Amino acid sequence: NAGVTQTPKFQVLKTGQSMTLQCAQDMNHNSMYWYRQDPGMGLRLIYYSASEGTTDKGEVPNGYNVSRLNKREFSLRLESAAPSQTSVYFCASRGFHTSPDEQFFGPGTRLTVL
Amino acid sequence: GNSVTQMEGPVTLSEEAFLTINCTYTATGYPSLFWYVQYPGEGLQLLLKATKADDKGSNKGFEATYRKETTSFHLEKGSVQVSDSAVYFCALTLYNQGGKLIFGQGTELSVKP
Numbered sequence: 001n002a003g004v005t006q007t008p009k010f011q012v013l014k015t016g017q018s019m020t021l022q023c024a025q026d027m028n029h030n031s032m033y034w035y036r037q038d039p040g041m042g043l044r045l046i047y048y049s050a051s052e053g054t055t056d057k058g059e060v061p062n063g064y065n066v067s068r069l070n071k072r073e074f075s076l077r078l079e080s081a082a083p084s085q086t087s088v089y090f091c092a093s094r095g096f097h098t099s100p101d102e103q104f105f106g107p108g109t110r111l112t113v114l
Numbered sequence: 115g116n117s118v119t120q121m122e123g124p125v126t127l128s129e130e131a132f133l134t135i136n137c138t139y140t141a142t143g144y145p146s147l148f149w150y151v152q153y154p155g156e157g158l159q160l161l162l163k164a165t166k167a168d169d170k171g172s173n174k175g176f177e178a179t180y181r182k183e184t185t186s187f188h189l190e191k192g193s194v195q196v197s198d199s200a201v202y203f204c205a206l207t208l209y210n211q212g213g214k215l216i217f218g219q220g221t222e223l224s225v226k227p
Contacts, residue, residue, distance in 0.1 A: 105157035
């Protein structure tokens with residue numbers, strides 16, 4: 001039972017490059033989330049998916065797209081990276097039938113945009 | 115709007131000292147309140163939670179009480195250990211909001227032997 005996994009762990013991009021951050025969970029959770037963590041600002045929600053087939057914007061969605069590929073996987077895409085997207089990105093999931101209030105977090109992806 | 119405010123860090127304590135990390139919130143509605151902990155190099159883990167007024171959440175010696183009258187959820191521990199060194203996040207979620215968490219800015223705790 002791996003929980004929530006994220007790939008890659010680290011990534012360096014140049015301005016304008018694109019990339020996809022991958023997230024998968026093996027807990028049969030319905031809801032999945034993408035957050036970014038910046039110093040002094042806590043975690044801010046980028047996008048979330050309440051259930052398979054649905055996605056919604058969070059607090060800071062500009063410059064990002066997401067895909068809920070299936071129940072397990074939720075990817076985050078940066079189409080044209082900017083230095084302001086330098087951050088640590090966390091994926092999380094939540095299950096209604098186990099602990100409906102608790103989100104389980106992955107280990108994070110540290111992204112630097114030069 | 116909905117928001118969470120935590121005391122500024124970093125906080126540095128000696129082992130066995132008493133810990134308080136203040137957290138206050140603003141919410142339109144009746145939130146559930148959480149403390150998450152992030153150990154170095156890891157993702158966040160739920161430390162404790164409270165879902166209604168006067169509830170006390172507790173785990174690993176940490177406690178926090180949901181105070182509706184003061185809109186607060188302060189984290190306390192009577193005797194900290196070096197292993198408690200981490201970043202602590204206060205957060206809230208509102209009913210029927212898809213489980214979205216709103217986080218405070220985080221408070222870094224460093225415990226010295």
